[in-house]
Amino acid sequence: MSNENLVNVTIDGERVCVPQGETILHAALRAHIQIPRLCALGNDAGVGMCRVCVVEVKGQDALVTACNTPVAEGMDITTHSERIDASRRMSLSLILAEHGLNSTNYCFSCRKNGDCQLQAVCNALGVTEPAYPIPVQEKPHRDSNPFLEFDPNLCIRCQRCVVACNDRACNHTLHTAKRGARIAIEAPFGPDWDTTNCESCGCCAAACPTGAIIEKRRATYRSWEVTPVLTTCPHCGVGCQLELLVKDNRVVDTRAYHGASNKGLLCVKGRSASFDFVSSGDRLTTPLVKNHDTGEFEPASWDDALDLVARRFSELREEYGGDALAAFACSRSTDEDIYMLEKMARTAFRTNNVDNCARV
Ligand code: SF4
Numbered sequence: 001m002s003n004e005n006l007v008n009v010t011i012d013g014e015r016v017c018v019p020q021g022e023t024i025l026h027a028a029l030r031a032h033i034q035i036p037r038l039c040a041l042g043n044d045a046g047v048g049m050c051r052v053c054v055v056e057v058k059g060q061d062a063l064v065t066a067c068n069t070p071v072a073e074g075m076d077i078t079t080h081s082e083r084i085d086a087s088r089r090m091s092l093s094l095i096l097a098e099h100g101l102n103s104t105n106y107c108f109s110c111r112k113n114g115d116c117q118l119q120a121v122c123n124a125l126g127v128t129e130p131a132y133p134i135p136v137q138e139k140p141h142r143d144s145n146p147f148l149e150f151d152p153n154l155c156i157r158c159q160r161c162v163v164a165c166n167d168r169a170c171n172h173t174l175h176t177a178k179r180g181a182r183i184a185i186e187a188p189f190g191p192d193w194d195t196t197n198c199e200s201c202g203c204c205a206a207a208c209p210t211g212a213i214i215e216k217r218r219a220t221y222r223s224w225e226v227t228p229v230l231t232t233c234p235h236c237g238v239g240c241q242l243e244l245l246v247k248d249n250r251v252v253d254t255r256a257y258h259g260a261s262n263k264g265l266l267c268v269k270g271r272s273a274s275f276d277f278v279s280s281g282d283r284l285t286t287p288l289v290k291n292h293d294t295g296e297f298e299p300a301s302w303d304d305a306l307d308l309v310a311r312r313f314s315e316l317r318e319e320y321g322g323d324a325l326a327a328f329a330c331s332r333s334t335d336e337d338i339y340m341l342e343k344m345a346r347t348a349f350r351t352n353n354v355d356n357c358a359r360v
């Protein structure tokens, strides 16, 4: 990048050279300075809704939102001061005034407890209750989607879910209704959810900084009870990275990981259909061989089952030739297993009839 496209700014006394047009938030992150925020999704620009990321810019009277204010040459920025913290606390207090039924007690029973960014930012800034409690009429939940539900009472209207659905998952299903102070989220999880374009990918729930849009299976665990195990989604050839969340030796959930091919996103299969079978009671755990007298499948040892299969494949190959056989691999197998199956087909079966179902 040429020097004309770079600007010099000072953040908390540290000089940083950043690309023109970048936000103050991005510039601070480059300097490893964290700014609290709620409406900015990841390191993206925010919509300036929550006003938790306000900072001081020397020469400007008003505080500015770091998530959507571009840097300019010579800016002198302060990210932490008494004035800034007071403003952040005020914004959080106003957010809490409309949040939930009783935000301080509600955390205890909330499924997002321990994994909630609103809770974390409030804790960090010492905000424990709304300074201006107002009577709020409870709004109905939307929970017809098999994987996801929406509790509008916990929504802080940050619009991260809108960005996630429209700009990241590119589904354009979740949107806002009304304008200004009455803005509301229209999450497609009501009784007619299956007539919408919602693909149940869960990217909105992953983006939500509160418990407003949430995966239903969070009812089975709390964040501090699970151990993440990084793995590759077994469903197709894209190779999305995800974490399996393990509680008491059972996989209870998944979490998207920022992998090279998925950049923190998952589809419905990766997020909700890649782990239940691990502990399924229907899962075969031993080979079954059909008893030709009774017609029933009976448990067998691996040695017996493999000997039987090898003998029958050999007989078929000798009688009809290798092209009478084919190898078809399951997309939930690993690359290494599928490679071995293909090798066995070409060398032992003596056929090039190989295929795999991983092209959904
Ligand atoms: S969404 Fe977060 S802040 Fe709100 S009740 Fe749940 S844990 Fe508490």
Ligand code: SF4
Pocket (backbone or CB within 6 Å): 154, 155, 156, 157, 158, 159, 160, 161, 162, 185, 207, 208, 209, 210, 212, 213
């Ligand atoms: S549902 Fe969650 S992500 Fe969407 S606006 Fe409400 S709090 Fe923000």
Ligand code: SF4
Pocket (backbone or CB within 6 Å): 148, 164, 165, 169, 171, 172, 173, 174, 187, 188, 197, 198, 199, 200, 201, 202, 203, 204, 205
């Ligand atoms: S589950 Fe996916 S498609 Fe459905 S509303 Fe959420 S982000 Fe959009």
